[in-house]
Amino acid sequence: MECLKRGVNVESDVGVIRRRDIVLQGLTLMGALSGVREALAQQSVGGSRWTGRAPVLFVGHGSPMNAVADNSFTRMLRAQGGAMGKPRAILVVSAHWVSEGATGVSVQEQQSAIYDFGGFPSYMYEQRYDAPGAPGAAVAAAKKLTGQQTGGVRRGLDHGAWSVLKHLYPTADVPVFQMSMDFEKNGAWHVNAGRAMGELRREGVMVLASGNVVHNLGATMRGVADSERGRTRWADEFDQTVKKAIDDGDRRFLGKVDSVPGIEQAHPFPDHYMPLLYAIGAAGEEERPTHVYEGFQSGTLSMRCVRWG
16 A cells, blocks of 8 residues: 555645655755754753753553543653653654645644544643744754755644643643654655654654554443453554564564554554654664553553653
């Protein structure tokens, strides 16, 4: 399959970087980060901060309710935020911002929460994450990725971003910007996009990819307790298959999306799978992954989280 759409509509106009402008095969940001560096120099971030290459973190974010939950998953996120210290900025790739024929970049100066879900308690629509944006770094990063200048999109943080960041950095004082995923591209393209993003880590930009290794909402089991392994064979086997590929650094295997055994059942639409490709692309080939969280919610929803660096 040339693209990753499976009959599902995605955003057709994000108003930024058009398909003709995107050339990521063989793209490198080596020696071309002065714009990002200068933009980040204007940002003020308190507290401890990474002085070397910033980390890459893939997070299985699960239900929006995790934003307000106190469980083993959210406690892990808080512990990771404290252990990592504060990066100069965070670049988020989330399952909940997909586009078609373009890659979007958010450029607002002040972030806000997008409530891109329905049927939840009223207090969920009162949650806030008022982190600063990083418009200069966002535009500079987009230019380095594409070779084109863009005005970007004024768009808040979707729940794949803010529900995780609320636990990682609860004081909301680290600048955040997002980039969308173009679903007209194949898996290898997304791995290469992640590799290009990974160069931003040299400037203290943390790459946060938010999705789920297994995500089939129609097959979840409401009311069941969290578990260490999947409660169905297909969910557990897919999670373990992906884990092995991550440990082996097998980007080629993971990038051939339609040929990963079991993916049709694990991901009826692969929007929650694709952020993993950005994460493994952004990680250095010499970096060993650490599975900072392993487990399932709702029986079949993998909450696996992986850190590099």
